[in-house]
Amino acid sequence: MKIVIAEKPSVGRELAKVFGATTRKDGYIEGKGYSFTWAFGHLLQLAPPQDYGFIGWRKQHLPMLPAKFKLAIRKIKTKDGFVEDPAVRKQLDTIKKLFDEATEIIVATDAGREGELIFRYIYYYLKCKKPFKRLWISSQTDEAIKDGFRNLKPGTDYDTLFNSAHCRSESDWLVGMNATQALSISAGNRTVLSLGRVQTPTLAMICARFLEIKNFVPQTYFQISIQLIKDEQTFKAVSVTNYKDKSEVEGIFKLVEDVASGFPTGGNITAVEAKPRKEPPPLLHDLSSLQQEANKKKGFTADQTLNLLQNLYESKLVSYPRTGSRYIGDDVFAGIPALIDNFTNHAEFGKQAKFLQTTTLNKRSVNAKKVTDHHAILPTGEEAYGLSADKQAIYDMVVGRMLEAFHQECIKEITKITISSAATFMANGTVIRSAGWRSVFNETEDDKKDEDNISLPKVAVGEQLPIVEKTLLEKQTKPKPMYNEASLLKALETSGKEIEDEELRYAMKDSGLGTPATRASIIETLITREYIIREKRNLLPTNKGLAVYEVVKDKQIAQAELTGQWEKRLEEIRSGASVKEFKAEIIEYTKTITSELLIAGTGILGKLEERKPEKVS
DNA sequence: GCAAGGTC
Known part of the structure; x- marks a missing residue:
């Protein structure tokens, strides 16, 4: 047998x-x-x-x-x-x-x-x-x-892969168990103060962001906003410069030639730029991107989304959920047209599924080389009925994203009008010419403000338009927002480095913190330890979390780079490098961090009350 | 009591 x-x-x-x-x-x-x-x-x-x-x-x-x-x-x-x-x-x-x-x-x-x-x-x-x-x-x-x-390959072909896995496992134990006990013991052994290669840099990111916000000093600046009129359509333009000096901006403000002030000459159109912009459809979902979307749209925690998905997977409604790939191979792609056929009667997406039957499917999410252990999350096509509201919501995000991913580009027309009147003003307009994939959920860009999605009247260089209203705006610079589950998951994918470009971020995923399967549980661990709390949708450190952060913040165990360094060595081991040397280094590091923490932990005895930190004004 | 990793 x-x-x-x-x-x-x-x-x-x-x-x-x-x-x-x-x-x-x-x-x-x-x-x-x-x-x-x-x-x-x-x-x-x-x-x-x-x-x-x-x-x-x-x-x-x-x-x-x-x-x-x-x-x-x-x-x-x-x-x-x-x-x-x-x-x-x-x-x-x-x-x-x-x-x-x-x-x-x-x-x-x-x-x-x-x-x-x-x-x-x-x-x-x-x-x-x-x-x-x-x-x-x-x-x-x-x-x-x-x-x-x-x-089939000989089992021994994978001995070096096992060596790297074995080193990962034992190293995490050595560093985690020893650092945890060292800090807990030196802080009086009254509560568990856990530390680890992944959880501690994650805690550090949350604490550092919290302190950055707490210490943020807002700067006041001024802008001038004007309303112009063309063919009975008014539109808004804002000064290009942010003025720091109040008397300077007041002087310029007076010179803006608006109707109400009795200077009706108005604004000169100095440049008009209109160009189409093509937006490719988003990639299919991996676990992390779906957890982020579910957190933004429904407020689900990463853990809730994973549980709902696991449930859908066990009911055979979606493919394997703990995937880190947002691509499928050509073999799976061959089955996509038949899969889409299953959704032509879907209450929300049926129309778009029917449309996709008539058009060439977009292949942006098709790349066999970028499929690792598992491909991106897809519905299986089995009929879904009687789902709870939460499960239905997650299921619809999977189905909707599939339809988006194979849909056409969204084509927008971006218009920029430059106006001169004492200062230089800019009006921005965006008009969707062809919704393409955006017609699936029928949403505009979630991060951009609605006011950017406006159409501007046709104007030409050299025209003078009346300015019917001018306003002096006093504004303040704002700190970065607190982490929530969506932004934290995104940050964990790139070890805290901020990379906006979707494809570039994707290329960095091998050096992220944790794995798709473990990130939800990392957040839950930090909550269980009372290092962080959920407040509304934000993740905030407690005094206990901040006290631990203060002790470890300058040590290697709190740096996301530690994982990157380990990964590099583990990859060398996989391609045949010595295990001995790495193990010796880990033991050395274990000794160092243990003795450091046995000393440093004594300082946090009085700071462990588990109440919330004071509110940030 | 404690890590990070995987999954019912």
Whole structure:
């Protein structure tokens, strides 16, 4: 019997289906000489400190450096504390039985670093010695699966990938467990002060933004706004210069030739620029972009969106949700026209689905090279009925985005009119000539103000138009906004660097903080630790969070770059570099951060009250 | 009691 092991049940079932294996057993599917089984993500984790004899949180245990790490069955939290997850225990027993009977083991966990680790931890935990082969595919279509099985690789080809995964795992344990205990112990051991490679830089970003806003000193500046009239249509223009000096702007303001002041000569049109702008459709959704949209449109937290999506996935209504790719391959694209046919009767989008049947589909989201473990989120085409309002909302975002992504460009006409009258003024107008993909949700750009979406009258250079009204505007510079879940998720994708360009940001995703599957839980962890709170839609630090930030802000553990440095080394290990050297460096760093925190933590004893920080005026 | 990673 050949045993195939997948990362999750959905993939195991899919593989069985392609082979025509249909006998459903408890925890696997049998047929055609194969058994298809699966894990549920990581079944095993590195054992906690107490399993190495580090009982209680004590300074003399630090730094904890196990000579050899142990694996333990994944735990779940119950009212009696943490216990082995019985479902995991049972599945491991099933896998063990199958491995014992196996003539051949085929590894079909996801094609990536963690997928490799999920299998290897099971394999070593069960002390299995049989050789194994690796299925390496990035698309789950029948053809891709069959092709993958014809080209199975020797399991040992992925030993270096396992090494890099193993290093990632143990390094996170060493740094996280030791730093957490060191800070908690030195701060009096009254509360858990957790630290980690991902959570601490995330906390640092939230705290730094909060303090930046709190310390922001607004600057006053002035603008002049005028209303002009042409063919009975009035339109607004604003001075190009922001004036800092009040008497200067008042002097200029008087000279603006408006009708009411008795100077009706008005404004001279000095330039008119009108050009079309093409806006390509947005890319399909990955988990993070969908979490951001759901947070903006519905106020859902990242965690809520993930749960709703998981639910839709389990009901077979959407494809795998924890994807970091916003692309599909050509094989999946081949099925898109048929998929769109399923939505021609959709209450909201039916008309656009019908339209797409008549036109060439946009292929911006089609790029097999940018599909990693999983492709972008798509509806499956199964009929959806009786969904809760929240689930329906998420489902519609998936369907709507699919229709947008394959739709036509939106063509706008951008008009800029330059006017001279004591100062230089500019009027901006945008007219949508062809809505294209924007007709799906029928929305204008969400970040831009409505007043920019106005049409301007036809004017020509040299014309003089009456100015019917002028206003002196006193304005203040504004700080950046507080992070909310949407902006934090976006910032995590690029480790806090602000990159507006969608494609460039996408290219940086490998150096982001956390992964699509873990970002929601990072936010929840910071809330559980009472480091941050949700206030309306914003994420604000507590005094406890700020106190921890003060202690660690200049240390490596609070820098997003730490992940980037690790990733570089892990990639070298994957291509064959020595593991020893990296491990030695991590142990050195563990010793350093532990001793630093044992000293620095004593200073925050009095600052841990869990009330909110004072309001920012 | 504690990390980050994956998923029911």
